[in-house]
Amino acid sequence: MSMTITEKILARAAGKERVAAGELINAQVDMIMCHDVTTPPAISMLKEKGIDKVFDPEKIVVTPDHFQPAKDIKSAELHKRLDTWAKEKKLPYYYKIGRAGVCHALLPEQGHIRPGEVIVGGDSHTCTYGAFGAFSTGIGSTDLAAAIATGILWFKVPESMKFVLTGSLSKGVYSKDVVLEVIRRIGTDGALYKAMEFVGPALKEMSMAARMTITNMAIEAGGKNGIIGFDETTKRYLDGRLKGKTDYTVFESDVDAVYSHEDTIDCSSLEPMVAFPNLPSNGKPISECAGEAMDQCYIGSCTNGRIEDFRIAAGIIKGKEVAIRTIIVPTTPRIWKQAIDEGLAEIFYDAGCVVSAPTCGACLGGFMGILAEGEKCVSTTNRNFVGRMGSPKSGVYLASPATAAASAVEGQLTDPRKYL
Numbered sequence: 038m039s040m041t042i043t044e045k046i047l048a049r050a051a052g053k054e055r056v057a058a059g060e061l062i063n064a065q066v067d068m069i070m071c072h073d074v075t076t077p078p079a080i081s082m083l084k085e086k087g088i089d090k091v092f093d094p095e096k097i098v099v100t101p102d103h104f105q106p107a108k109d110i111k112s113a114e115l116h117k118r119l120d121t122w123a124k125e126k127k128l129p130y131y132y133k134i135g136r137a138g139v140c141h142a143l144l145p146e147q148g149h150i151r152p153g154e155v156i157v158g159g160d161s162h163t164c165t166y167g168a169f170g171a172f173s174t175g176i177g178s179t180d181l182a183a184a185i186a187t188g189i190l191w192f193k194v195p196e197s198m199k200f201v202l203t204g205s206l207s208k209g210v211y212s213k214d215v216v217l218e219v220i221r222r223i224g225t226d227g228a229l230y231k232a233m234e235f236v237g238p239a240l241k242e243m244s245m246a247a248r249m250t251i252t253n254m255a256i257e258a259g260g261k262n263g264i265i266g267f268d269e270t271t272k273r274y275l276d277g278r279l280k281g282k283t284d285y286t287v288f289e290s291d292v293d294a295v296y297s298h299e300d301t302i303d304c305s306s307l308e309p310m311v312a313f314p315n316l317p318s319n320g321k322p323i324s325e326c327a328g329e330a331m332d333q334c335y336i337g338s339c340t341n342g343r344i345e346d347f348r349i350a351a352g353i354i355k356g357k358e359v360a361i362r363t364i365i366v367p368t369t370p371r372i373w374k375q376a377i378d379e380g381l382a383e384i385f386y387d388a389g390c391v392v393s394a395p396t397c398g399a400c401l402g403g404f405m406g407i408l409a410e411g412e413k414c415v416s417t418t419n420r421n422f423v424g425r426m427g428s429p430k431s432g433v434y435l436a437s438p439a440t441a442a443a444s445a446v447e448g449q450l451t452d453p454r455k456y457l
Contacts, residue, residue: 038055038057039291039292039293039294039295040055040056040290040291040294041197041232041234041290041291041294041295041296042170042234042264042266042288042289042290043172043194043195043197043232043234043262043264044056044057044058044194044197044294045288045289045290046153046154046155046171046172046288047062047064047155047172047192047194049153049286049288050062050064050065050066050067050155050172051063051064051065052065056194057194058194058195058196058197058295058297059193059194059196060193060194061191061192061193061194062191062192062193062194063189063190063191064155064189064190064191064192065155065188065189066096066155066156066157066184066188066189066190067096067151067154067155067156068096068097068098068144068149068150068151068154068155068156068157069096069097069098069156069157069158069181069184069185070098070140070141070144070156070157070158070159070160070163071097071098071099071100071119071158071159071181071185072099072100072101072102072103072119072140072158072159072160073100073101073102073103073104073105073112073115073116073119074103074104074115074159074160075159075160075177075178075181076099076119076122076159076178076181077115077118077119077122078178079159079178079179079181079182079185080118080119080122080182082178082179082182083182083185083186088182088186090186091126091128091185091186092184092185092186092187092188093188094126094127094128094129095129095130095281096188097126097128097130097185098130098132098140098143098144098147098149099119099123099128099130099131099132100131100132100137100138100140100143101115101116101119101133101134101137102137102138102139102140102143102395102396102397103396103397103398103401103403104116104396104397104398104403104404105134105137105395105396106134106394106396108398108403108404116134120133130147130149130280132147135370136370137370137395138368138369138370138371138372138395139337139338139339139342139368139369139395139396139397140158140160140339141160141162141163141165141166141249141253141339141368142249142339142342142343142368142369142372143368143369144166145165145166145168145169145245145249145274146278146369146371146372147278147280148275148278148279148280149280149281150166150169150171150173151169151171151275151279151282151285152169152170152171152267152271152275152285152286152287152288153170153171153285153286153287153288154171154172154285155171155172155173156171156172156173156174157173157174157175157176157180157181157184157190158173158175158176158181159175159176159177159178159181160175161175161256162175162253162256162339162340162419163175163176164252164253164255164256164260164261164262164263165249165252165253165263165339166249166252167252167255167262167263167264167265168245168248168249168251168252168263168264168265168271169245169265169267169271169274169275170264170265170266170267170271170287170288171264172232172262172264173252173262174261174262175256176190193230195230195231195232195261195262196230196231196232196296196297197231197232197233197234197290197294197295197296197297198228198231198232198233198234198260198296198297198298198299198300199234199236199296199298199299199300200219200233200234200235200236200237200299200300200301200302201236201237201299201300201301201302202215202235202236202237202238202239202240202302202304203237203238203239203301203302203303203304203305204238204239204303204304204305204306205238205239205242205304205305206239206242206243206304206305206307207305207307208454208457209309209439209452209453209454209457210304210307210308210309210437211247211250211309211349211437211438211439212243212247212248212250212251213250213310213340213341213417213435213436213437213438214307214308214309214310214437215239215251215302215304215307216250216251216253216254216257217254217310217311217312217317217320217435218302218307218310218320219233219258219300219302220254220257220258220312220317220318220320221310221312221318221319221320222300222302223258223298223300223318224258224318225257225258225259225316225317225318226258226259227258227259228255228258228259228260228261229259229260230259230260230261231259231260231261231297231298232260232261232262232263232264233252233255233258233260233262233263233264234263234264234265234290234296235248235251235252235263235264235265236265236266236290237301239302239304240265240268241268241270243270244270244345245270245271245274246343246344246345246346247345248265248270249343250340250341251263251265252264252265253339253340253419254317254340254419256419257317257318257419257420258317258318266289266290267287267288267289307322308322308323308324308452309322309323309436309437309439309440309452309453309454310322310323310436310437310440311323311326311415311434311435311436311440311450312421312434312435312436313326313421313432313434314421314423314432314433314434315421315422315423315425315432315433316421316422317419317420317421317435319421323440323450323451323452323453324452326450327449327450327451327452328449328450329413329434329449329450330413330448330449331361331413331414331415331434331444331445331448331449331450332361332362332408332412332413332414333361333362333363333364333406333408333412333413333414333415334359334361334362334363334364334414334415334416334441334442334444334445335363335364335366335399335400335406335414335415335416335417335418335426335441336350336363336364336365336366336416336417336438336441336442336445337364337365337366337367337368337393337399337400337417337418338366338368338397338400338416338417338418338419339368339397339400339419340417340418340419341417341418341437341438342366342367342368342372342417343368343372344367344372344375344376344379346417346438347365347367347372347376347381347385347438348379348381349437349438349439349442350365350385350438350439350441350442351381351384351385351442352456352457353439353442353443353446353453353456353457354384354385354388354390354442354445354446355384355388357388357446358388358389358446359388359389359390359445359446360445360446360447360448361444361445361448362391363385363388363389363390363391363445364390364391364393364399364405364406365382365385365390365391365392365393366392366393366395366396366398366399366405367392367393367394367395368395369395370395372395373394373395376392388446390445393405399418399426400416400418400419400420400425400426401425401426402424402425402426402427406426407426407427407428408426408427408428408431408432408433409427409428409431410428410430410431411428411430411431412427412428412431412432413431413432413433413434414426414431414432414433414434415434415436415440415441415444415445415450416433416434416435416436416441417435417436417437417438417441418433418435419435420433420435421433421434421435434450436450437453439453439456439457440452440453442456443455443456
């Protein structure tokens with residue numbers, strides 16, 4: 038029986054020769070991501086049940102990120118609980134304050150993600166790691182507690198959808214525009230509990246950072262996971278980077294694998310996209326929405342807060358002054374330092390931007406960029422639900438770093454191609 042890449046990974050984790058969509062399985066977990074919001078409740082559950090253990094310290098990565106540095110007493114208490122637990126369990130991969138970063142950027146950067154593995158985390162955007170040919174999905178605190186203690190979780194094998202990316206991206210168009218177009222087509226529930234598999238020649242031109250942007254937003258279409266097959270780009274990223282075991286297994290979908298849905302996106306025909314409030318599926322090409330006034334620009338998050346994103350933004354902002362409040366948030370300390378070493382931070386400073394330490398803060402409406410009533414923000418984040426970044430009467434407009442940077446310069450939604 039033929040299988041997709043997702044089915045093959047789950048079959049391996051379940052100790053089976055094959056699995057089929059809809060089948061319930063128990064799977065061995067290869068890596069667990071823990072952060073400061075969902076992990077403390079999981080720790081409490083385990084202690085209350087007298088199951089205060091960790092199945093394998095080498096397979097757990099911990100970092101505070103949502104409210105780091107702590108914004109108030111409650112978030113400080115969360116950090117304290119996380120810190121105490123990580124030290125008690127002698128977890129070797131604990132990235133404390135000073136080395137902490139946005140989890141979905143930090144784990145790949147630090148070499149914790151391997152192809153062919155089952156990876157879970159207490160965060161919906163754990164699907165990001167599927168860019169490496171892994172099955173990766175977000176879970177809640179209860180499942181997180183079970184995974185931490187036993188290393189096993191049950192899954193329903195998802196149906197798979199195939200998205201063929203043809204052509205090549207035009208100047209000023211990026212992977213963020215591609216995934217916004219995909220979500221515009223299928224809606225926020227179009228991939229409900231399904232594997233979104235991305236293939237095609239356009240991917241070969243995309244970096245790992247660009248690919249992670251695509252898989253990161255699979256959950257915005259309701260997907261169980263997003264996944265991209267292994268190739269030379271993946272190998273180059275992993276070589277010399279992996280921590281712990283350096284071997285991994287590469288799986289590929291069979292040519293006659295069954296998909297519940299197939300779609301082809303001609304990347305050559307795409308424009309820069311902007312998703313209007315209050316759904317990521319409200320995508321509009323920039324030619325239809327340029328000129329909409331903005332109050333804030335936010336460039337960062339697990340979707341678009343990597344060094345290449347800041348290079349793109351700095352290339353547009355250099356020598357100019359931003360017209361609106363503009364917040365730049367590198368996702369890891371390494372990226373923060375790179376931005377300084379490459380002179381990008383100086384470009385942002387000269388333009389009047391705020392440059393922050395790594396944090397998820399504003400993306401989830403926590404801190405470091407909250408919106409007031411009536412304010413509009415062009416943002417490189419992944420969600421624009423009601424009240425996502427502040428007041429329920431504010432608006433979030435999702436875009437690529439290039440579109441966000443051009444819009445920051447002009448104070449309104451702007452086609453970045455005029456600056457490139």
